[in-house]
Amino acid sequence: MSVVVSNLQDSTEGIESLSQAAVNAAQAVLVREERVNGVEVSVALVDDERIRELNRDYRGKDQPTDVLSFPMDEDDMDEAGVPTLLLGDVVISIPTAARQALEYGWPLETEVARLTVHGTLHLLGYDHEVDEVEGERMRRREEEILQGLGIEL
Numbered sequence: 121m122s123v124v125v126s127n128l129q130d131s132t133e134g135i136e137s138l139s140q141a142a143v144n145a146a147q148a149v150l151v152r153e154e155r156v157n158g159v160e161v162s163v164a165l166v167d168d169e170r171i172r173e174l175n176r177d178y179r180g181k182d183q184p185t186d187v188l189s190f191p192m193d194e195d196d197m198d199e200a201g202v203p204t205l206l207l208g209d210v211v212i213s214i215p216t217a218a219r220q221a222l223e224y225g226w227p228l229e230t231e232v233a234r235l236t237v238h239g240t241l242h243l244l245g246y247d248h249e250v251d252e253v254e255g256e257r258m259r260r261r262e263e264e265i266l267q268g269l270g271i272e273l
Contacts, residue, residue, distance in 0.1 A: 121150050122160040129167040129214055134228065138165060138214065141229040145236035146210070148265050153244055155207070161240055162209045165232075171213040186216045187235040189242035210239030230271055237265050 123146040125139040142163040150156050166174075168184040176182040178190070191208040212235045214228075221231035241258055248255035266273060 121147060121156040121158075123147055123150075123163065124160065125163045125165065127165045128170065129165060131167075131214065135165070137229050138232050139163075141233045142210075142212070142236045144269060145233040145265075146240045148269050149237055149240040149244070152261070152265050152268065153241075155244065159205045159207050161207050161243060163236060163239075164209060164211045165214050166211055168213050168215045171211060171216070174211060184213055184216055186220060187212050187239045189239040191243050191245075207240075208243040210236055210243065212236065212239070224273075226273070230273075233269060233271060234262070234266060234273065237262050 123143045125142050127135050127139070142165070146161045146163060150159060150161070171186075171188060172182065172184040174188055175185050178188070188211045189208060190211070192206045212232060214232075217231045217235055218228050221228045224231070238258075241261060246254070246258040246261065248258045263273070
């Protein structure tokens with residue numbers, strides 16, 4: 121299992137702790153969903169302008185959002201020649217996450233973890249927008265994973 125975090129914004133303040141929160145959260149999802157062998161998830165930390173562009177181009181919504189997921193399900197090889205399944209990309213807007221963390225009253229790392237869990241579950245096929253039952257299933261799974269990380273919302 122591999123989780124790669126890229127900081128694609130100008131700010132580097134606190135990036136180590138935010139990156140670690142994203143790695144821990146994505147790994148927790150993969151463990152919980154029993155997808156630990158030969159999979160890779162990419163997490164990109166971006167600004168509001170970049171996520172607005174992605175949201176506009178891929179979802180037709182010309183506004184920033186907190187997290188987007190782009191499933192890939194592509195086979196690749198790692199440096200050692202071992203087959204790896206690229207599950208996809210999770211893109212998180214750090215400015216939006218910071219505003220939400222302030223509004224919710226918890227640390228930015230908690231919000232990044234929450235958004236990473238949410239986005240990674242989307243990569244695995246969960247979709248809260250399908251119907252109410254699927255939305256509840258996804259919400260419960262998010263809570264279980266976050267609780268396993270010691271995060272109570």
